[in-house]
Amino acid sequence: MAGLITMDDLTNEQIIKILDDATRLLPVAKGELFLPLLQGRILGNLFFEPSTRTRMSFETAMKRLGGEVVNLGDIKNSSVVKGETLFDTIQMVDGYTDIIAMRHPRQGAAQYAQDSARVPIMNGGDGAGHHPTQTMLDLFTIRQAHGTLEGLKVVLAGDLRYGRTVHSLSHALTRFGCQLIFASPKLLKMPTEIVSDLRESGANVVETEDLLGSINDADVVYMTRIQKERFVDEDEYARCAGGYKLHADNLADVKSEMIIMHPLPRVDEIHASVDSTRHACYFNQAFNGVVARMALICYLLGVTVPVDVESEGGAL
């Protein structure tokens, strides 16, 4: 059964269908209604590297819909440290579960797992490769704020080289005709092959090092964390990262409906003063991880989300 390895696994129509399903599932995600669409189904959470939001939101999504979750647990206590191959691990979990969410440090691991498995694999991040379930919640958040995905101007800022989140998202936004502005230090530019792929797909891409000069006519500013360990010395980090921080003072001339997103965790790239502005959207974005994943799991398992969730759902 097909899973979600990259955004190429979904057509634009399928993306919109899943986002529509997610919108109807919002009261269930918030715990206002109980709708056991996934009762009797089991999700296998296979996180071979650390995760907080992705793992927890998959787990919450499954449980809100009445399903169960089994976890790989701490990798130090699993068969992986004994040298078990990914293929063998997947064979085992495939037999225990109906669907698998997976994060792995090696690029291509999710596709490899899908080729080894009977059940759908949801890629929760493979090395610096793809993170399509994050993209689904990002698209949900953008559409929730702007009512559309079409033709928006989106600034992606910070670490664009290693951030798999922005790789998947930029591909998806291109398919909806968005204009992309990549604002990053030279060292952390979007990989050349991704920029050329995007341009071949007809994307309107601008690369710049000037974040603050790019935000005033943007509809979305998507911030990412710049990690110290990417730089040779701390001075260079401080010099580069300094230009990729947002403070409430920087937002005086931005569009009123502009939203600021961040896959979290943030360090100091978004100052706490931004949190109370109308532009701050990152905590809502993190919540949307639950509802987007609820809709995605239903879609991949062939479970229909009722048109009228309110009347189908029961009180908790």
Next chain:
Amino acid sequence: MPNEHSMRRVTAIRNGTVVDHIPSGQALRVLEMLGIGGKSSVPVSLVMNVPSKKMGAKDIIKVEDRELTQTELDRLALVAPDAHVAIIRAYSVAEKLTINLGTEVLNVVRCTFSNCITTNLREPLPHRLKVIGRDPLHIRCHYCGRPQDLDELIKNVL
């Protein structure tokens, strides 16, 4: 009496393989792909950049006393997808072999990206590269999606 221009550049071989219509300048890559180097004991004749009606210029390789296998042809497909291969026995063409660069290269080379899941040699699934375009050659790993550089790929022949 034949003049200098009509003389054979390389003499006919009794037994072995002739690889003709190699893109001009690619013969050394072909040898590398086939694992035929300076230490190999078989006689090898090679001509480069000779005139060709079809290609403008081409390379030719003649390997004596060795018949290429299907696996070797699959490797050859990456470097010279339109080459002609003839197996020679007793100075005559005994077989003409077809090279076929399809849409996928299966278990011929390993992905060159150091963080690809396939770098764990104990993983049992086949090495799969997808052919995106032929001219110029554009190949990506089926698993990690990384584009592959031919010079790097040659070092990763299985």
